Amino acid sequence: MANKPSRDILGIIWKNFCKSLRPRQFRGNYIGEDYFGNKYFEIPANPAIGKRKASRWFEPADKDAFDNELTAEWEAWLRGRRVDPPTREELVKNLQIMDMKKRNAAELDAQYAKGKDDKALPKQVEGESIGTYPKYKEYEIVPGKDPTEK
Template sequence: MSWWSGVWRSVWSALSREVREHVGTDHLGNKYYYVAEYKNWRGQTIREKRIVEAANRKEVDYEAGDIPTEWEAWIRRTRKTPPTMEEILKNEKYREEIKIKSQDFYEKDKLGKETSEELLPSPTATQVKGHASAPYFGREEPSVAPTSTGKTFQPGSWTPEDGKRQSQ
């Protein structure tokens, strides 16, 4: 951030009557502010704001997860009150427990599949020869009409007429 932007920010905050109230700081160093609804110098009503001042000032240094989910919910107005540090730590601990439990479940499931494969006999291969609803089921001769059974298509049989042309 250049020194011009710092000067501009201080001039703007002096003119806008925007009063920031520091609400909290998270364990990553981000600071959170609340600006109540106010009227600007033109008489317009500006609605309330919730602002985060990131620990990393540069946008290129920001990564997903740099703001805890509880604070993000407060910023997006899905929760009314800002989170406490105890609540954030409790939720972090809960997430770690869920990760451990899911890994244990995955390992047990993997082990269960290995043992069940050893206990079960291998499936026998069966050949499907047509379908019971097909008109040629059980017969080897082709039919005059085309037939279709699921994934297979059997065209109808065709025999050429003798060389003489029939009169119409």
């Protein structure tokens, strides 16, 4: 005769009590580190004890002067939007893309700064703009009429 699980309430309570005395994991598993020096940890989910979601957290590199800088990849992993943590290659690739965007933005800013000096803003016609909207010589006031004609 096979050993059947007991269905009595005292047996269930006793088994749950014995399971509750088993040591639990309080220290997380080290998962990785980002280029700011933050370290990431996880305690995996264990449905057998009723824990359906993994516990994830990080320790900042400098706890006293933490300025809340997290990479987007690690933040997505912390919030559970990613299943797997980001790889080192992925972080390096995204850092290179971020640096390239900063360089391109600086080049465009320098290019447009040169162009601003060449193209001055249109001069406002003096005495004609008493209302709320300014009038300029270069812009037409009446639609369809050339601005040089009166």
